[in-house]
Amino acid sequence: MNTGADWTIEVDRSVCIGNKMCVSVAPDAFEMAEGKARARTENVSPSESVADAYESCPVSVIVVRDATGEEIEPGN
Ligand code: SF4
Incomplete structure (x- = not known):
C-alpha cells in the first residue's frame, strides 16, 4: 500500500558544486x-534533516x- 510517507531524493550531479552542505x-x-554529492538511497522517510539539506543547497540541485x-519543496 502506498502510504504517502516516503520521499524520493536525487541530486543533479552535473550542477552540484560539491560544497558538502547536504552531507x-x-x-x-x-x-x-568524486567531489559531488549523491543520494545514499533513493527512498527516505520524510525528515527535517532532508528538508534542511534541500533548503541549504546553494544551487538547488x-x-x-x-x-x-x-x-x-520540503520546508516551505
Ligand atoms: S548542497 Fe547542493 S551543491 Fe552542495 S554538495 Fe549538496 S547537492 Fe551539491
Whole structure:
C-alpha cells in the first residue's frame, strides 16, 4: 500500500558544486562521491534533516518527490 510517507531524493550531479552542505546537514541521506554529492538511497522517510539539506543547497540541485512522484519543496 502506498502510504504517502516516503520521499524520493536525487541530486543533479552535473550542477552540484560539491560544497558538502547536504552531507553535513543530512549525512544519512547524502554522501560525497568524486567531489559531488549523491543520494545514499533513493527512498527516505520524510525528515527535517532532508528538508534542511534541500533548503541549504546553494544551487538547488536536490530534487525531492513525494510518494506520488510529484516534486515538492520540503520546508516551505
Ligand atoms: S548542497 Fe547542493 S551543491 Fe552542495 S554538495 Fe549538496 S547537492 Fe551539491
